[in-house]
Amino acid sequence: MSVSRHYVLAAGGTGGHLIPAFALATELERRGHHVALITDARGAAIPGKPASLPAHVLPAGRLEGKNPLSWIKGVRAILEGRSMALRLFESFEPSAVVGFGGYPALPALLAATSAKIPTVIHEQNAVLGRVNRFLAGRVNAIATAYREVDRLSPSHAEKVHLVGNPVRDEVLALRDQPFPAFTADGLLRVLVTGGSQGARVLSEVVPDGLSMLQPALRARLQVTQQCRPEDIDAVRQRYATHGIPAELGTYFEDMATRLADAHLFIGRAGASTIAELTAVGRPAILVPLPIATDDHQAANAREMAASGGARSIRQEKFTGAELAKQIQAMAQHPETLANAAHAAWNCGYPNAATNLADLVEGFGGSPLMDVIRVAGQAQPAGKEALALETAE
Structure with a gap:
């Protein structure tokens, strides 16, 4: 029996982070799931976002430079974004949260790990990015696009899955x-x-x-x-x-x-x-x-x-x-x-989107609990139920 679940994708506001997120969203929606996106203002406006995918803008501080004041400001924004993400998760009830790197993904993944929601990160590059390096020890699975990924600790080898990097359908x-x-x-x-x-x-x-x-x-x-x-x-x-x-x-x-x-x-x-x-x-x-x-x-x-x-x-x-x-x-x-x-x-991975979707679908509650949860609602927790401001 196919069960409709809810997934949240979190990605930085550049094409490199968002293109694979869009591809995964499209594949998950094809499978009957509900998907929401967390990003920054730039990501919410980027061309190519599926029309059915609601985008939620969260604060995302950057932890860079040597100025202590900038770090304080960055931490404050991350904590604010984490709180907002937790409120979203209360209404949307995701089976998993998937991060694609970039600072806008950080608050959502921190919120998910604190709420004990299964988490997956996808690394598009052959070097593990800063945010993904920070999260690698906390998440349930690490999806990669290359066989060899620098800055990826051998201690995380058991949760690494080579899936490739999803591309646009027209390509x-x-x-x-x-x-x-x-x-x-x-x-x-x-x-x-x-x-x-x-x-x-x-x-x-x-x-x-x-x-x-x-x-x-x-x-x-x-x-x-x-x-x-x-x-x-x-x-x-x-x-x-x-x-x-x-x-x-x-x-x-x-x-x-x-x-x-x-x-x-x-x-x-x-x-x-x-x-x-x-x-x-x-x-x-x-x-x-x-x-x-x-x-x-x-x-x-x-x-x-x-x-x-x-x-x-x-x-x-x-x-x-x-x-x-x-x-x-x-x-x-x-x-x-x-x-x-x-x-x-x-060198290509034509099944990258389906590979990643298969990995993500592996996380979540039992099918029986999902049926009970969805059937007990007047309608699925979708765009109408989200507490955060939606950028269509």
Whole structure:
């Protein structure tokens, strides 16, 4: 007998934390469960949130810096958020609370552990994040996206579950499509992005690097590049000077379609980027963000690069000449690029959302108690029963 349960997801207000949370919410709702989201104001407004998913904004203090006053303020906000989360749990009665990292997840997870509600954390990166490190010893299960995760204590090994990093449905739908035909005289379609705001180093290096390719390969280029608004005119001029056709934009709504058409990706190594590249099977040249916390983007690129599906270049070594050298090596022969695409595909976890949902569903009361609890209410504790302000 299928039992409808209630789950709370808690995530920081960035796409890296929220995309997998949205994917899990969608999967749990498909299974007949009720789901609520706890985040910050930025997360409540981020595009892509399922329309049926209520988002609750809680205070989330940050414990950073050396100023004692900032720590006092941060602790006060965390405690306030914890109290608000406990009130939510009283009305929503979650079977489990799932955290996706980021400071906005901390009050909810602290509230859940104090209320003895089962807890799961999901780590999207190949380095355990600060909030997840703090919570690792307190939670019931740790879900990971990589086989090797740095800063994860061996003492927690028994509760670690490798599930992968969930991606958007429109991206996952591309997994069974073949790698676009790439021939010795056909177009080489290159997709360049630097995250939600673009990356200046890509705007500065990529056009010049592509111009350094051997003429036969350079003549076959078709480039799509996402740029920062303040960089786009200069990038357009660079491509025009080199005579390379390029479509530029600050944001592409049809990114999944563009990824499907691409032969080669150039960009950062964020968790969602790696998950999508490996879900679809696209070779890449990755430039990890050097200021990423704990250098986690370099760690994210590690598995894909070791498989042969990507080349990882440190930003200080990311020059036009080095980029041209790596592209030439990957695309000089059609079979080389196709082999890299297959290697990237093999690193993917297409069942990540269902794997994570299976893990989460493993926590909660007995089915009989759930039936009694739900049947005893006039209606399920859903959006109408929540005490906190809802941001639809």
